[in-house]
Amino acid sequence: MQLAFCLYKFFPFGGMQRDFLRIAQACQARGHAIRVYVLAWQGEVPAGFEVVHVPVRALSNHRRYRKYTDWVQADLARRPADRVVGFNKMPGLDVYYAADPCFEDKARTLRNPLYRLGSRYRHFAAWERAVFGPDSRTEILMISSVQQPLFVRHYGTPASRFHLLPPGIAADRRAPPNAAAIRAEFRNEFKLGDEDLLLVQIGSGFKTKGVDRSLKALAALPDALRRRTRLMVIGQDDPKPFKLQAATLGLGERVDFLKGRSDVPRFLLGAELLIHPAYNENTGTVLLEAIVAGLPVLASAVCGYAHYIEDADAGRVVPEPFAQAQLDRMLAEMLTDDGARRRWQANGLAFAGHADLYSLPERAADVILGLPATGGSA
The missing domain is CATH 3.40.50.2000 (Glycogen Phosphorylase B;)
Structure with a gap:
């Protein structure tokens, strides 16, 4: 036909x-x-x-x-x-x-x-x-x-x-057998030390995806934790207003804006957390891409796929009505709880093996x- x-x-x-x-x-x-x-x-x-x-x-x-x-x-x-x-x-x-x-x-x-x-x-x-x-x-x-x-x-x-x-998650988003080696190479390339914590936010349309909320949450972290944390925002959009917001919040070199790119799986393997506090999101495919890569997720409940985070027990969901203070608190808790992040990672990888996500x-x-x-x- x-x-x-x-x-x-x-x-x-x-x-x-x-x-x-x-x-x-x-x-x-x-x-x-x-x-x-x-x-x-x-x-x-x-x-x-x-x-x-x-x-x-x-x-x-x-x-x-x-x-x-x-x-x-x-x-x-x-x-x-x-x-x-x-x-x-x-x-x-x-x-x-x-x-x-x-x-x-x-x-x-x-x-x-x-x-x-x-x-x-x-x-x-x-x-x-x-x-x-x-x-x-x-x-x-x-x-x-x-x-x-x-x-x-x-x-x-x-x-x-x-x-x-x-869902239709691409198979290359699942963590491969050499995930640890890819993570080590990625973190070396971006000069991330063992104590550094990397947040990633991925998606075009920075305003809709809630990049402003992510910047506020990063700025609200306790001083010692904020100094260890970086945020990389990846997507097709004009970053200028968000760079201005980051500067106003005193985030300086803690935030990087990158254009859309084909090596997103490396970022999913190299980070500690995906943050996605969207204002409006029909599904949120990136939430599932993070889960199957073993990356814990913090997202807003408006995302159509947010329920998968809870189904897999692979992160946390900010309930509606959204409150910035709640996002701030949940981000700080997730970044300081290494044991919980290891559990969410293991749960996500297990979920990737048995759920129909592809x-x-x-x-x-x-x-x-x-x-x-x-x-x-x-």
């Missing part, structure tokens, strides 16, 4: 983008042709992929997305696909991968009512309704059980159209390829 995948932007280090790539490759491995419609593509194009750059421009993102959808629909009318799979919400999809939380719920609970009078709201609300409305035929690949009730509440989406997927691409491909033929155009 000819499969068409739609996503606005591809870059190698985004969680949704990595999921897209592995799902598309799982479909390709079963003998199907892959066409991808994007506004921008960063990085190498996999062998056999047809990447179509959609040549539209607009002064605002939502107008550009509308033009993108119109252009893709016109191209699919000329060159039909058997399945149209979207990783952003838009009309005409056979399958939607629900990487993003419910827009309507956020608009009604987190925004001023006047927000719903604007053109941006009208666009995103209409594109979401096109996917989740009761009259839509789009099948929905859910990765967060927390979000499904919100879509049902706002749109009355039939339960039969939801397909809850297991089959998302294959299960998603089962749904995509198992649908009745549509003759599809978006």
Whole structure:
């Protein structure tokens, strides 16, 4: 079959983008042709992929997305696909991968009512309704059980159209047999001594991921503990406001900001703790990546995958409603309790061996390829 995948932007280090790539490759491995419609593509194009750059421009993102959808629909009318799979919400999809939380719920609970009078709201609300409305035929690949009730509440989406997927953690995130050697090499490279404690925070979108909260928690550590602790923040975003915050908090050289990179597993093996106090997080794949690497996790309860931390007993979760003082206290406790960190590490490694944390691409491909033929155009 000819499969068409739609996503606005591809870059190698985004969680949704990595999921897209592995799902598309799982479909390709079963003998199907892959066409991808994007506004921008960063990085190498996999062998056999047809990447179509959609040549539209607009002064605002939502107008550009509308033009993108119109252009893709016109191209699919000329060159039909058997399945149209979207990783952003838009009309005409056979399958939607629900990487993003419910827009309507956020608009009604987190925004001023006047927000719903604007053109941006009208666009995103209409594109979401096109996917989740009761009259839509789009099948929905859910990765967060927390979000499904919100879509049902706002749109009355039939339960039969939801397909809850297991996580899709890449196998290279599991601790390898030579993990200790990799850790020693990593810590030597970054000049980390035996007494030094390394926190890592990984993810694009520093504001949403709560980097400001992490900086406050680091600054709140007792003096002796703070002097032993470093924070490395890795992801695609502008670090300038957070560097300014770090300087204001007197953190100086205790914080490093690194761009997205392909050797994240080394950081998971070389650190003492992953910190992820996100404001909003549909899933939080990095939480599971840390767990299976044997790295204890401290995360906020809003993360869709936070329950895995408790299921595995591989760290701690800051409950809602979030309180900065509670994060500060929990971070200090986790950094000073070497025995607890060893226990959480062992629990995470054991959990990695028996839990289904890896089959998302294959299960998603089962749904995509198992649908009745549509003759599809978006």
